[in-house]
Amino acid sequence: MEVVPRKTTIREVAQAAAVGVGTISRVLNSSSQVSRETRERVLETIRRLGFRPNAQARRILKRRAEMVCFLLSNRDFLHPFHARILQGVESYASGLKQHVLFAALHYSPRTPPDRIDLPPVLQEHGLIDGLILAGTIYPNLLRKIESIHMPFVAFSNNVVGMSDEQQFDQVGFDDFNGTLHATRYLIGKGHRQIVFAAGDISYPWLRRRFEGYRQGMRENKLKAVLIAARSPQSFVDFGQKSIGRILSRQPRPTAAVAGNDEIAYGLWRSLQRHAMKVPDDISLVGFDDREEALLMDPPLSTVRVHKEEIGETCMKMLLERLHHPRMTFSHRILPTEFVIRGTVRHL
Amino acid sequence: MEVVPRKTTIREVAQAAAVGVGTISRVLNSSSQVSRETRERVLETIRRLGFRPNAQARRILKRRAEMVCFLLSNRDFLHPFHARILQGVESYASGLKQHVLFAALHYSPRTPPDRIDLPPVLQEHGLIDGLILAGTIYPNLLRKIESIHMPFVAFSNNVVGMSDEQQFDQVGFDDFNGTLHATRYLIGKGHRQIVFAAGDISYPWLRRRFEGYRQGMRENKLKAVLIAARSPQSFVDFGQKSIGRILSRQPRPTAAVAGNDEIAYGLWRSLQRHAMKVPDDISLVGFDDREEALLMDPPLSTVRVHKEEIGETCMKMLLERLHHPRMTFSHRILPTEFVIRGTVRHL
DNA sequence: AGAAACCTTGGAACTGGTTCCACACCCTAA
DNA sequence: TTAGGGTGTGGAACCAGTTCCAAGGTTTCT
Structure with missing residues (x-):
């Protein structure tokens, strides 16, 4: 060369x-x-x-790389949701003259920790100061990261199968209160027969969203109804296929809370095919506030997740951890926001 | 600290x-x-x-950082399209033990080159070996990058206002042949009255797509019709508003080529509101193959752009440039692919 | 006036690898 | 026996910054 x-x-x-x-x-x-x-x-x-x-020379003496890695695990492609978290990390980091490295990783939850092949950045030493973990996070990956003594913060909503005594820095958003507020809003608009279209409830985040909905129903003495399926092909697909199950219920539901915007989209599309109208025939709320929400007609009322803020908070927390290595671990849960658009009817 | x-x-x-x-x-x-x-x-x-x-110490002597920067300019957020290019860059890079830094930049095309504030990575020296430029690229940014002698490769489709003698490494996809093939496909299916819904033709890439469509029409002795608007609010919005103009034409068009998938989405949504059906009432093709294309009903026939491959090729070309600094500049244009789904009717 | 405190500055020593030269050693050929 | 070539090894010099100490100058205090 x-x-x-x-x-x-x-x-x-x-x-x-x-x-x-x-x-x-x-x-x-x-x-x-x-x-x-x-x-x-x-x-x-x-x-x-x-x-x-020359940046390298300084770094030797400073013993700081002023660089962190955003590691996306087990995602086929850089999904808009995670892309915006990355964006948040970068915009906060660059203000503090910190650099952000992007890396991706694919691994199985069953690979023993010491056999996980980390990306090149994590094999060297001194290249990065810390790590922001996004994507699906299983205990074996966490153990591997701990074994190389790399400080990290995890985006917690997609953490799976972690025991409670496992302690680490986490940032996430509030699944439970998101659906709780959405459900209360529907009830406030006069709805009583409300179903929850969950997709696959074995995902912990969908489980938490369901619990929020259930809480909302319970505090109003209403019956919670869960529409689920074991490992559906896709969320949109699940939404499309489950509309029949929802509408055939007696008494007929006046509203549905979807586990996420993709499910809501599937429901909406299927309704449209059958020449039914949202919110005239049924009201609908989603979760995540993805781009699709605005593309629907009428635009979807949904629970907004502040993706950039999550990234920013991850970066902030990681820097705190780097400054104070012996600080106790913290788990920050950011609030969500219910966005009223056009898919809920006042009964 | x-x-x-x-x-x-x-x-x-x-x-x-x-x-x-x-x-x-x-x-x-x-x-x-x-x-x-x-x-x-x-x-x-x-x-x-x-x-x-220690990785840093070695890098001083080697005079190589084994790291490149993916710089996204003038984008409000990390758009799925660019996210996938980044993904392609990363997956190719990590196989070669190269690292990828993500940075964002906002600048005006009218700022003089020496007054553009580059992100921290580019202010230091020795941190990265080269640059992959994505987002909207104006001549002043290019001049600035050249002034710091940083080797780079640009994603060329969003390059704006560059004079022809400006030479640099570029990778892009084929706007012209994309719409040319789409138009030929429509003609092959028996369509004769085909319009092109362009949005704003002052964008060079939409201009090239229009030229491809025009070529397809010309070679079949058909009349090209351009539906455009000066700086519409958004592409979806433009699509929604221009359906009236399309359907009122005499003779009535049987098909529309949209400048991109968002315009196609807007057209489709508006048709749906007026209880018209695609492809029964009008056939539709898009460009880009974004996620929305699959969300439409029926799913949109569109011109697919291989986003990961663009990223991979950018990285490959940048590494060649680093190995051979005096190599002549090249401009690689990757082919697109017409994806047949459900929005074109055989007349 | 002399001492003390303070500011500014030069430059040697340092960081943690890589590179390269010198040298010791062994083996083979003349 | 001596010259010549090859291999293996130690360690000084190097890269391009930062840090720190000493020194010189200026100001302030007693």
Whole structure:
């Protein structure tokens, strides 16, 4: 491989500005005082020579890479939901001059921890200071990360099968209160026969959403009804196929809470095929506030998740962890927001 | 900030194994010969002390960061389209032990090059070897990147306002042939009255798509009809609002080629509101093959763009550039693929 | 006036790998 | 026996920054 041509070094700048190397370093880091006059001369020389300090060299001494890795696990592609979390991480990080590395990983929940092949970034040492874990997170991956002593924060909503004594930093959003508020809103609009279209309730996050719905129904002495299926092909598909089961119930439901926007989309599409109208024939609310929600007609009332804020909070928490390695672990749960659009009818 | 505890260094390993530092380095890089006996003793010592070499230190000497930056410019959020390009970059890069940094940038096309504030990664030097530019790329950004002598490859479809003599490495997909094939397909199915719903034709990529459509019409001696609007609110919105203009034409069009899937979505939604059916009342094809295409009912026939492949090719080309800095610039245009689904009727 | 405190500055030593030169050693050929 | 070539190894010099100590100058205090 051809070697990159030598760039201007701090010593060349020092010589050109007729000062010592230490002074250049002080100007660059604006740490200790340098006289206005000298500083100006140095800055001028830096500009003139087009000098840009070498990041690697500094990092050795600082013992900090000022870089974190966003690791997306077990996702076939960078889904809009996670893309926006990454966006949040990056925008917060860049304000603090921290860099964000993107890496992906595929692994099975049954692979023993020491046999998980981590991406190249995590095999080297000193490249990154910490890790933000997103995607589906199983205990074996967590154990592997702990074994290489890499500080990390996990996006908690897709954590699966973790025992309660497993302690680590987490950031997530509030599944339970999201559906609770959505359900209360429907009840406030006069609905009494409300079903929950869950998809596959073995996913812990859908389980939590169901529990929120159930709580809303219980506190109003209403009967909770769960529409589920074992491992459906896709959420949209599940929505399409379950509309029949919903409408044939006696008494007929006036509203449905969907486990997520994709299910809501499937329900809506199927209704449309049968020339039925939302919200005239049935009211509908979703969860996640994905792009699809706005594409529906009328646009879907749904529970908004602040994806960028999740990313930002992950980054913030990771930096705290790096500053205070012995701090106790925390689990931050961010609130969701119910967005009223056009799919709920006032009875 | 608390300092990370000192890790084992190569000198400590050398002392413990009673060899010189050079020997440790040789064992690690398995470059020149070391006797079996010595190698084994060194490896054993490395294991015993849990030594992992510091990546930063090596990079200074190698003058290679083994890291590239994916820079997304002027995008409010990490759009699924670009997310998948990033995914392609990462998956190809990680196979070659290269790392991918994600950064975002907002700038105006009218800011003078030297006043563009590059993200932190590009202000330092030696952190990354090269750059992959995505998002909307104007000449001033390009000039700025060139001024810091950073090798780069641009995703070319969203390059705007570049003069022809401006030379740089580019990877893109084939707008022109995409709509040309789509148009030929429609004509093959018996359609003669076909309109092109472009949105805003001042975008060069929509212009190229229009030209492809026009070519298809011309070669069959058919009249090209352009439906456009000056800077519409959004593509979906444009689609919704222009259906009236399309259907009122005499003779009435039997098919529409949309400038992209969002426009097609808008057209479809509006048709649905007026209780019209695709493809019975009008046939429809899109461009991009975004997720929305599959959500439509029937699913949209559209021109597929291989997003991951674009990312992969960008990375591949960037690595070639790094190996051969004086190589002549190239512009690779990847083929698109027409995906037949349910929105075209055989007349 | 002299001492003390403070600011500014130069530059040697340092970080943790890699590279390369010198040298010891062994084997083979003249 | 000596020259020549090859292999294996130690360690100094190196990369490009940061850090810290000492020194010189200036200001303030007694």
